[in-house]
Amino acid sequence: QSVLTQPPSASGTPGQRVTISCSGSRSNIGSNPVSWYQQLPGTAPKLLIYSDNLRPSGVPDRFSGSKSGTSASLAISGLQSEDETDYYCAVWDDGLSGPYVVFGGGTKLTVL
Amino acid sequence: QITLKESGPTLVKPTQTLTLTCTFSGFSLATSGVAVGWIRQPPGKALEWLALIYWDDDKRYNPSLRTRLTITMDTSKDQVVLTMTNMDPVDTATYFCAHGHPPETWGQGTLVTVSS
Numbered sequence: 485q486s487v488l489t490q491p492p493s494a495s496g497t498p499g500q501r502v503t504i505s506c507s508g509s510r511s512n513i514g515s516n517p518v519s520w521y522q523q524l525p526g527t528a529p530k531l532l533i534y535s536d537n538l539r540p541s542g543v544p545d546r547f548s549g550s551k552s553g554t555s556a557s558l559a560i561s562g563l564q565s566e567d568e569t570d571y572y573c574a575v576w577d578d579g580l581s582g583p584y585v586v587f588g589g590g591t592k593l594t595v596l
Numbered sequence: 597q598i599t600l601k602e603s604g605p606t607l608v609k610p611t612q613t614l615t616l617t618c619t620f621s622g623f624s625l626a627t628s629g630v631a632v633g634w635i636r637q638p639p640g641k642a643l644e645w646l647a648l649i650y651w652d653d654d655k656r657y658n659p660s661l662r663t664r665l666t667i668t669m670d671t672s673k674d675q676v677v678l679t680m681t682n683m684d685p686v687d688t689a690t691y692f693c694a695h696g697h698p699p700e701t702w703g704q705g706t707l708v709t710v711s712s
Contacts, residue, residue, distance in 0.1 A: 486642060519698035521643075528692055528702035529643065540700070572643055574698055581659045585633070585645040585698070 487512060488573055488588035495594040501561040504591045506573035508554050512586055516576040518556040520549055523570045523590075532571075533558060560593075568595040598622035600632075600693050600703035607709050608683050614708060618676040618693030625651050625671045631697045632676040634667065636689040637705075644689075648697060649676055683710045 489507040496502035506518065517536050521529035531540050533549035536556065548559045556575075560567055573588040604616035616634070623630055633648035647667040648656045657665050666679045676693060690705040 521699075523643075528694075528705055529699070530702075531698065531700050534698055534700075574643075574645070579659055581662070582656065584656055584658050585648070587635075587643040587645060590642045 486589040487577060487586040488575065490571075490573060490588035490591045492589070493592050493594065495596055496560075496563045497596050498563055498565065500563045501559060502563055502593065503560075504558045504571050504573075504593070506556045506558070506588050508556075508575065508577075508586075510554060511579065512554075512575045512577040513551065513556055514554040515578055518549065518551055519574045520547075520556075520558045521572045521574065523572065525569065529572065563595055565595050568593055598695055598701045600695060600701065602691060602693050602703045602706040604691075604706060604708065606707060607711065609712050610684055610710060612683050614678075614680045614683050614687070616678045616680075616691055616693075616706065616708075618678070618703060620674050620676070620693075620695065623695060624674070625649075625669050625676070627651055630695075632669070632693060632695055633697065633699055634676075634678045634691060634693050635699065635702075636687075636691045638686075638689040641689075646680075646691075647678060685710045 520533040523529040536551045537549040546561050571591045577586045600620040630651040634646040649667045664681045669676045688710045690707045692705040694702040
């Protein structure tokens with residue numbers, strides 16, 4: 485059971501805009517910047533979004549991030565078949581025993 | 597160009613201690629602000645963050661695994677080492693090391709199987 489809650493699955497058709505949510509609490513999303521990762525099968529995760537809504541160089545602007553209160557979202561516009569894979573949110577948690585990083589449970593995106 | 601590569605045993609027995617080494621290039625852990633962390637992923641499951649070490653030797657651990665983990669660095673060798681004690685079959689996973697906080701550049705990962 486992850487500290488951050490993501491929907492197990494999401495879907496959309498090519499060209500559509502889809503969003504993936506990540507729900508947390510005051511001690512994590514409510515206090516710290518959120519990152520998002522894309523993980524293709526059999527490969528290491530790739531950083532898509534950091535500091536809630538910033539994209540590393542090379543990440544298409546089809547990917548965007550937002551945050552409100554204790555929830556964050558990843559939006560993918562102009563959905564493409566190659567976007568079909570797993571997505572994870574991550575954030576620091578200001579735990580009682582010291583800060584640590586938590587990941588969401590992951591969302592599998594299907595392009596119909 | 598930043599690269600990282602994990603190395604260590606592919607098979608460990610229950611109760612044994614796992615030692616993994618992350619060898620990196622393209623940055624120095626002697627540089628202010630730099631950090632290297634470890635993350636694992638059981639087959640078919642989600643990512644789980646394990647530990648992080650900063651350039652100044654400050655360390656952070658997953659509280660649920662804190663008693664079993666130790667992270668250290670060797671700046672002369674450009675390496676970060678993670679040890680995990682008392683291994684159990686549920687610790688079977690691909691173990692990744694990554695540069696940055698949040699993790700930016702990741703290694704390819706190494707699959708560790710815990711079985712007698």
